[in-house]
Amino acid sequence: MSTFHTPLLRAAGAAALALALGACASMGKPGQGAPLLDANALGAGKAIGAAATAADWPRQAWWQDLHDPQLNQLLAVALADNPGLQAAEARVRQARALAGLAEDRTRPKADASVSLDRERYSLHGSAPAPLAGQYAWRNQATLSLSYDLDLWGRNRSALAAALDEVQLASAESQVAQLTLQTALVRSYIQLSFEFERQECIRAGLARRDQLLELSQRRRRAGLGTEVDVAQVEATLPAGRRELEQSAEAIALLRNQLAALAGKGPADGEALTRPALRLERAPALPSALPAELLGRRPDIAAQRWRVEAAAQRVDAAKADFYPNLNLLAFAGLQSFGFAHFLEAASATRGVTPALTLPIFAGARLRAQLDQQGAVYDAAVAQYNGSVVAALADVANNVAKAQSLQQQQALGADALATAAKARQLAARAYAAGLSDAVNLLHSELALLQEQQNMAQLGARRLDSYASLMAALGGGFGALP
Template identity: 40%
Template sequence: MRPLARRRLLPAAVLTAVLTLAGCANYSGIVPEVRQLDAAALDGGAHFDAWPEEGWWHRLNDPQLAALIDAALADNPGIQAASARVRRAEALAGNAESALWPNLGVSTSNTRERFSEHGMIPPPYAGTTRSINELQLLGQWEIDFFGKNRAALRAALGEAAAAAADRQAARHLLAANIARAYLNLARLIAQRDLAGERQRQRSELAELVQRRFAAGIDTRITLETATGALPENARDIAAFDEQIGSARHLLAALAGKTPDAIDSLNPALPADIAIALPETLPAGLLAHRADVTAARRRVEAALNSADATKAMFYPNVNLRGFAGFSAIGFDQWLETGNRQQGIGLALSLPIFDAGRLRSLYRVSTANLDEAVAAYNGALLEALRDVADPLTTLAALDRQIAHQQATLQSAERSFRLAEQRYRADIADRLSVLNAEAGLINQRRAAIDLQARRLDTRIRLIHALGGGFSDTPAATLAHQ
């Protein structure tokens, strides 16, 4: 065989030998152990329209609440930290993408050196002190034959998508928490106002019993009962004032404001939330839950990370080249005769590494198992988060219906007592007693109404709060 033909066959023979050795890559016996749940099998696989929509709080017909949530989403430190994590994950994805492309750089050096008289440098430089000068353009490209870098990029994109979903989850949780805290403040203010009415009613009752006691109609026990209710109700008013202050402070903290920033806020409890539930609930849960989406993205990232680790068992193929000038002394440094260039292919294959790669692959599969377990847990928790409010809403509807009937009965009793009093058929005491019963029923109605509104907000959050997933493939270019 001619020398030229042998030189052409040599690289192919080397590559064939390397690929043959690659067959020795041994990751057998290392497999994931946790099985991923099938979301479609759990939720029935049906479909429903996108609900709720993004920015659902603007449809509650309460400008104060909408302004609070908008300000919080802009100023809340937790959201700002989540945004920083997204930017970091996107930057890491960009770094992973750069491994797919060639690297090009330039280097220059100047070394002052005395050459040995009996070394490798011959006369006339032997025994003299000269400058060694180099200027080179360097290039390197790791040819991703086995997909290691592509898998690493997909893993980084998955983490970036998971971070973006986490940010959305934090935004939706914050919006829901502000809405719930706002409605709780409205409930406390309504109960505080009702406690003021009750204080007025009890004061009038105490004065009436005092006169009846003086006239010998009522006993001292009746008098003590009537007058003792006044400090008890004053205590309840003070407790409501404390809770109202704490509720305002909580809202201020959630909105990223100082504790006294919303001291003048006095929301009213609405009769209902002006967002109708969809007719079918909610089979396509995964499309609307940011936390479940983030967990699923992390499973995908862990799968790709395991693939990248598996590819480390196979050869690395690097194409390297350089071109430039090298000379002893400045005077001839950049002359044509001092130019140098070269190109080469470097192959490396792990054969014996004392189990390092197998250990790394075990770490990757363990990370995958952990991600799958976290996804399974997030999915089951999401399904429970929806089931609980639906159960509560059904029970509250029945309770509110019964309470409405009880409240209407108490209102009729109060009106009848007033009519009898105006007709001189009954005394004022019967009117005050009927009014006490009516106030108690109003208290119960306010609490049930507030619970129903709070549960509606919980359901909105459980259904994802209007989340829409961001495709991971676009994140590296944002």
């Protein structure tokens, strides 16, 4: 009898499965999805090709190459106390919690319950004698087990998507961290320049005050006119305004740096003049653009977004197939307590539950189309990030190369101004020229010094931007 029924049961099961599959909703013809861009298919360009060397990728604390202890301390405080970073880390914890919920759906469930009810049963109800018309205790203790077989991998795909989103949140947290680091370093570099600019403006105003005094003495001696005095006086208000603008910029930058560090304005006011020093010119690793994909947190985030979207598409496809849950329970039931714990009070059962999406085709196809659109959008964002990242590197390389040339030209101009000032000083000492010419040559020298300070600040800023473009140490060992 067993030999006869086993093939029959298998055939019946196969028939039931075929019937269930036949009753499923049709998903139509889902699209293939947008293709991911191959970074190596993008031409790196002459700037990147010419600058590529065997240099290492940026380390995590890349700003330490600027050799400023105050900056290092400021970054340490910012990475610990910045509210934006704390919010990004909270989003990572939230993604991990959601992944835990998704993982729970892939595991068997076990629930236990105990109920003790005292109830008066109706004399004319369904309760038989002697319970009818009497009060009695109805006691029940049940242990239930359930397991979703997940035949088509819907729960597993949802879990994989949730784990990918944990990685996505982690990469986005790294993006926020790199954005903070870059903004703080660039603001600090600008603060350094404003201090140098302020020094040059003060020295220039001192020279103009001397020029004004000389012009007034020449007028009183009959060697000059009111026009000469007025021409010098006209330059003083502009210089004082420029000095005030520089003081304003320093105050605002101090407040900005304090805010980036998660501190109040008083901490910004305590910042002293920066002492930045970059001992080596920035160089590019030779493995561009291929390794750039694993070095930039924004590209990594977009890639994890694509992976999560792909898993969501698989989960949406699995919804078109039947779902089978196994339910089992065992427990004790009795009226009153006398026989509650006896074997005769035991109850048990098994309940398979089959869900067929027969009339849900339109809704399921809409869900699949929606997830497909999310995937295509994620791919487009990833491709755009790859293109933008390579352009970012190329722009910073081109800027660094241009600044190197500008600094060489600026050094020539500074040397020429210094030579002119030296000649004017010699002529004044020999009595061949007056102090006016000497002061004008000193003003020209101060202007070239300010120009060189600006070029130096732009070079440091270019270095910070290039480190960010190369990923800022993302993926590097601490």
